[in-house]
Amino acid sequence: MLRRYSVHLSLATVGGLIVYLAHQEYISLYIMSVLMFMGVNIIMSTSLNLVNGYMGEFSCGHGGFMCVGAYVSSLLGVWLFAGDKVFGAPLLNPKYTLYAFPLLILVGGIAAALAGLLVAIPSYKTRGDYLAIITLASNYIIISVIENIGAIGGSRGFMGMKQLINAMGKSVDLPWMPIWVFLFTVFCIWLMRRYISSTFGKGVIAICQDEVAAEIMSVNTNKIKTITFMVSSGMAGIAGGLFAYILGYVNPGSFNILKSTEVLVMVYLGGMGSLSGSVLSAILFTILLELLRPLQIVKWIVIPLLLIILMQFRPEGIMGNRELGDIFPKLKKFYRFK
Amino acid sequence: MSIPTEKRPVLEIRNLTQNFGGLRAVSDFNIQLMPGELSGLIGPNGAGKTTVFNLVSGFYQPSEGAILIDGVPTGGLKPHKVTALGVARTFQNIRLWNEMTVLDNIRVAQHYRLGYGFFHSAVRSKRYMRREAEIAREAAELLDIFHLTQYADEFPKNLPYGTQRKLEIARALSIHPKLLLLDEPAAGLNSSDIQELIRLIRWIHEMFAVTIWMIEHQMDVIMQLCTRIKVIDFGETIAEGNPEEICNHPAVITAYLGDDTI
Secondary structure, eight states, X not given: OHHHHHHHHHXXXXXXXXXXXXXXXXXXXXXXXXXXXXXXXXXXXXXHHIIIIISOOOOOOHHHHHHHXXXXXXHHHHHHHSXXXXXXXXXXXXXXXXXXXXXXXXXXXXXXXXHTHHHHTGGGTXXXXXXXXXXXHHHHHXXXXXXXXXXXXXXXXXXXXXXXXXXXXXXXXXXHHHHHHHHHHHHHHHHHHHHHHSHHHHHHHHHHHOHHHHHHTXXXXXXXXXHXXXXXXXXXXXXXXXXXXXXXXXXXXXXXXXXXXXXXXXXXXXXXXXXXXXXXXXXXXXXXXXXXXXXXXXXXXXXXXXHHHHHHHXXXXXXXXXXXXXXXXXXXXXXXXX | OOOOSSOOOSEEEEEEEEEETTEEEEEEEEEEEOTTOEEEEEOSTTSSHHHHHHHHTTSSOOSEEEEEETTEEOTTXXXXXXXXXXXXXXXXXXXXXXXXXXXXXXHHTTGGGOOOOHHHHHHTOHHXXXXXXXXXXXXXXXXXXXXXXXXTTSOGGGSOHHHHHHHHHHHHHTTOOSEEEEESTTTTXXXXXXXXXXXXXXXXXXXXXXXXXXXXXXXHHHHHHOSEEEEEETXXXXXXXXXXXXXXXXXHHHHHHOOSOO
């Protein structure tokens, strides 16, 4: 009984605690924002792990899909609920923002999932290094398209999302952003876990290990690839939407190849094909980035150096391709996560 | 299980030709396999045997000719669709999913009749729960029949070679095929393993009432098992008949041992 609900209980406790502390302002806004970026990074690394770890492809353009999600949910949100010089007066009454917010983020995710087709369709015929180049190209395409649409700010970026956050706070006085980030992070991990542990989702791992055998043993490899790329990029879109609303400002520059590399580092740090590894490494990486902040641009020498050391001494990452329960089998007595 | 009464060939190949650029790998190949038949395909290295199997399982689209599985033409179908029609195969070099448990190897092969998709796996619908339970039960039963239950949670890469071969055949049979293609099942096995393999194939043939077509270089395997043998060389059919006829066929002897005119 306790084993069955222990995950739910501990998640509720952690979530409740964060919200309570934020609401009572026991933790500073700075720490709060670090915690929220942690959530965004967890979604980014687990979703990229789906493609790079479980499916064995090499996607290095994950930032592009994040960008699509960020822009679509921001533009839609501002168009519907906030006044803006581009869109004019809000279409709907701002007091509905609270109810529509998860939908805005999801629409961003769906748009990013559709953008994922940009990679999914070439993947039918290409794989390995060549597909990696395609993912890189798609990242550039997305960034360049947005940089060149002047109406939404081009490379200067787009803002106005803070009005939605304020409107939500006015409806019900709670720190809404931490709540949404927490809920979406849990939702994404939960969805991926269910997908990958079903017989249907095991087709993804079969493709990774032997694509020819998968196709001959009746796995519709094209369909599985499409779904996996779309789920992965859709989640990156959700992370992007949350990122945009946390900052209250987006510009295409923050989703360039550097962002994609950051996510790659998290995936390899955590271990390929390990969801718990990705969660763990996203948390560690976010803390590390903050600790190294005083170094400013020098941190981009330190972090890649860490990656080189990691590849030399522990190429399988923190967790290898095992989950937390495989490393500490005793833990399984206390929880069941499905 | 009984052998179907109607006499429609399980596999019919008509005038099959396959060109790779300028190379004609298979030329004007014809065969009819009746339900319950155990037939062999032999020939020297590079004769085009595996190409024929790849054509039947849908990896290549034939340059000319037609392939019919139980009367259904497979032209234009992707391999997983051909598999769903009831064609299973094994590979010359064993192709199991090595980092997936033995049980999961069988489960993933049920994709053609999963009956649910991404949405069901996300919400864990009733249908999903029912199908997963059925698939897990059937997979466990199959492992039991093949005496592989003790390895259910092992990775295939840790199993002895002969057991891997057996598992690959079990995985192929898990899709309830009408036609089983075995591509050199005895490759890499020692002589005692080969005797066991012969017994296994014979047993499968009766137990699952499946039509079997096999490529093999070990002549005693072919001679002991097959009732009909086809010999190809450089893509051309050079002989066809029962084991005795093939053994004494001059064209076969020439193809295997060479011509004594220089």
